[in-house]
Every structure is written in C-alpha cells, then in structure tokens.
Amino acid sequence: MTQQTLNRLRELKLSGMAEALERQQEQPGTYEELSFTERLSLLVEQEQSVRQQRKHDRLIRQAKFKLNATVQEIDYQHPRNIERSRIARLAQRDWLDRGQNLLITGPCGSGKTYLGCALGHNACLQGYSVRYYRTSRLLLALTQSKADGTYHKLLAQLAKVRLLILDDWGLEPLKAAHRNDLMEIMDDRYAQASTVLISQLPTDQWYAQIGDNTLADAILDRLMHNAHRLQLKGESMRKKLGTLTEDEHLS
Known part of the structure; x- marks a missing residue:
C-alpha cells in the first residue's frame, strides 16, 4: 500500500x-x-x-544573471559608498511592489554589476520574475526581432518582467531606432514594473548619451521618477582583490 x-x-x-x-x-x-x-x-x-x-x-x-551574486555576500569592507541599511531596504519588496526603479552608477570595477545581480537574485527568492541584459545585447535582440517579426512579442515579454536589469547603460550614444525601442520599453514599464540601470556614467550625463532631446526627456522622466540611487565610489574592486596575498584571499 x-x-x-x-x-x-x-x-x-x-x-x-x-x-x-x-x-x-x-x-x-x-x-x-x-x-x-x-x-x-x-x-x-x-x-x-x-x-x-x-x-x-x-x-x-x-534571469540569466551575469554573476552568481547574493545580498548576503556583498562586500562592505572596502569603502564604496554602500551602506548596509540601504541594501537592507532594497532587499525588501516595497520598491518592487510599487514599480520603482534603481540606478546604480560608479567607476569601472566598483561592483555595480555584482550589486545589481545580487538584488535581482534576492527578487527571485521573493517570487518575482527577473531578466538581466547587457544593454547593447538587448538592443541587438530588439533589432533582430524586427527582422523576424517577433518585435511586439519581445516587447510584451519585457513588459511582464517584474525586474529588468540593464547593465553597461550609456557606453555608446544611442541610434534613433534604439531610442524608440527604449521609449517603448520604459513606457510599458512605467509605474508597473521595476528597472535597474547600471552605468559607469553619472546620471547627469545620460541625457547627452540618449541624444534626441524629446525622447531623452521622456525616457529619463520615466526612469528617474521616484528612482532609488546607488552611487558607488572608490578604486576598482578587481584591482584591490588582485593585490591581495594568497593568505588574504583565504581569510
């Protein structure tokens, strides 16, 4: 039996x-x-x-995270302008439930991508759908989807993702078609779902990188309204960890 x-x-x-x-x-x-x-x-x-x-x-x-990162393993020992209390608040679900965004900026190697992936991983554990993209690869996917007739399907999929993480934002000026693509994405997600933008550029330089004044106003208004911000500082974490002795790595 x-x-x-x-x-x-x-x-x-x-x-x-x-x-x-x-x-x-x-x-x-x-x-x-x-x-x-x-x-x-x-x-x-x-x-x-x-x-x-x-x-x-x-x-x-x-989610296809670039890094296997968790909020529990975030490094607070090196001075990077990261406060435990802020990460603890972002690890809660309030900002996700409200469809608010998060802007992570800082120099190369300061741990921006790790933070974004860690908060995305935490969102998965809370039951939210998450998707990570390098911005250039998402724009390429959107261009290809126009060619094969799946553009609107891809936009619909992106709109349903509760947390969209766009890494390497603003590395190159946007083409006209890409500005329109981002406008579509941000308009669908505004106040409905959350987006994390990760960039080496400070936010006051994003306007120029988008290019078109009208679309720049519209895109950034949707991104920055009620957005949380993490502005990382300090030297590259990769350089610092690279100078550690073997004993220090093991400690």
Whole structure:
C-alpha cells in the first residue's frame, strides 16, 4: 500500500509529499506518536517547500544573471559608498511592489554589476520574475526581432518582467531606432514594473548619451521618477582583490 501511494503521489507530481512519506516510513520511531493530522501537515509542508524551491530555481535560471551574486555576500569592507541599511531596504519588496526603479552608477570595477545581480537574485527568492541584459545585447535582440517579426512579442515579454536589469547603460550614444525601442520599453514599464540601470556614467550625463532631446526627456522622466540611487565610489574592486596575498584571499 505504501509503495502504491508513493507511486500515485509521484504520478500526481507531488514529489515533496512522496519524499516526506518515505522519510516517515524509514524513521517510524520519530513520527509514531504524531497524529494523522500532524503527519499529513508535515507532508503538505514538505510539498510546499519543494515547490517553492523549484520556483526559485526556475526564476534564477530564467534571469540569466551575469554573476552568481547574493545580498548576503556583498562586500562592505572596502569603502564604496554602500551602506548596509540601504541594501537592507532594497532587499525588501516595497520598491518592487510599487514599480520603482534603481540606478546604480560608479567607476569601472566598483561592483555595480555584482550589486545589481545580487538584488535581482534576492527578487527571485521573493517570487518575482527577473531578466538581466547587457544593454547593447538587448538592443541587438530588439533589432533582430524586427527582422523576424517577433518585435511586439519581445516587447510584451519585457513588459511582464517584474525586474529588468540593464547593465553597461550609456557606453555608446544611442541610434534613433534604439531610442524608440527604449521609449517603448520604459513606457510599458512605467509605474508597473521595476528597472535597474547600471552605468559607469553619472546620471547627469545620460541625457547627452540618449541624444534626441524629446525622447531623452521622456525616457529619463520615466526612469528617474521616484528612482532609488546607488552611487558607488572608490578604486576598482578587481584591482584591490588582485593585490591581495594568497593568505588574504583565504581569510
């Protein structure tokens, strides 16, 4: 009977409950004093836990992060103008629920991409859909989608992503078609979903990089309205870590 029940649970895609039932069978002394309701509750809790973990894994896989980063592993030892309290607030879900944006700026190697990926990973653990792009590759994908007829489908997919992370923003001046693409994306997402922009350029130089005055006003208004900002400072983290001795790396 137990094996039949296990088979049926797996056929019903209740693998968490099946695993928990097997555990109860293997350790009868641990569970024999529990009531039927208590043992059933443990089965349900295990199923819920397994499903939640699967969802987190799927969201993280779909996000395609550049770095395997977590908020717990953010380095606060080197002075970069990062406060634990600010990261702790951003690790909460309030700004995501409100569709607010985050602008991360700072010099090359200061850890901007790590911070963006860490906050994106944290959003996945909270059940939000996330997608990471280098800005140039997203613009290339949009150009290609126009050629193969999937442009509107891609725009619809981007609009549904709860947290869109655009890295290397502003490295090159935008072409006219790309300005229009970004306007479409930001207009769809305004006050509905959150966007993280990561850039070496300070925000006061973004206007010039966009180019067209009218579209620059429209895009930046949607991006910067009620946006949170992290302005990183200091030397390159890559250079600092590269100068550490082997013992310091291990400590």
